[in-house]
Amino acid sequence: xxxxxxxxxxxxxxxxxxxxxxxxxxxxxxxxxxxxxxxxxxxxxxxxxxxxxxxxxxxxxxxxxxxxxxxxxxxxxxxxxxxxxxxxxxxxxxxxxxxxxxxxxxxxxxxxxxxxxxxxxxxxxxxxxxxxxxxxxxxxxxxxxxxxxxxxxxxxxxxxxxxxxxxxxxxxxxxxxxxx
Numbered sequence: 001x002x003x004x005x006x007x008x009x010x011x012x013x014x015x016x017x018x019x020x021x022x023x024x025x026x027x028x029x030x031x032x033x034x035x036x037x038x039x040x041x042x043x044x045x046x047x048x049x050x051x052x053x054x055x056x057x058x059x060x061x062x063x064x065x066x067x068x069x070x071x072x073x074x075x076x077x078x079x080x081x082x083x084x085x086x087x088x089x090x091x092x093x094x095x096x097x098x099x100x101x102x103x104x105x106x107x108x109x110x111x112x113x114x115x116x117x118x119x120x121x122x123x124x125x126x127x128x129x130x131x132x133x134x135x136x137x138x139x140x141x142x143x144x145x146x147x148x149x150x151x152x153x154x155x156x157x158x159x160x161x162x163x164x165x166x167x168x169x170x171x172x173x174x175x176x177x178x179x180x
Contacts, residue, residue, distance in 0.1 A: 010125035031128035
């Protein structure tokens with residue numbers, strides 16, 4: 001199961017990078033295989049299971065395709081013109097040509113879904129590793145890359161600390177959330 005392997009690799013990386021940063025082999029425990037399998041199986045984004053996001057994406061694609069076909073028919077377009085509407089204006093499908101097309105929107109949504117899912121597994125595997133070593137971990141700190149794709153929620157959690165055992169906030173009142 002490739003996703004479980006990724007979770008195992010992330011847990012090992014968290015252990016090794018921590019030990020390297022402190023210059024000693026202090027992190028003695030890794031999460032159990034069962035815990036890592038659970039992380040891999042329970043991918044969710046904003047507490048919505050991955051399967052629901054996929055279903056939503058399928059419905060969105062179907063809706064956008066239907067709308068593009070209907071609009072083309074209503075405007076008397078040829079099949080080729082309708083295909084260009086769906087695919088994008090250019091035959092080479094440059095990034096500029098697909099922006100706003102059915103394919104472009106679907107590609108952007110898939111990109112976000114994949115990126116967020118990978119981060120979700122990575123973050124949860126690292127946090128599980130820190131929790132397995134809570135005797136030496138003072139706090140878990142949420143770290144966000146603050147760029148144009150960062151949500152307001154993730155930006156609000158940037159540099160917020162939480163107790164590794166209880167997940168209680170340290171120095172703020174935001175509740176703990178497993179944010180990628």
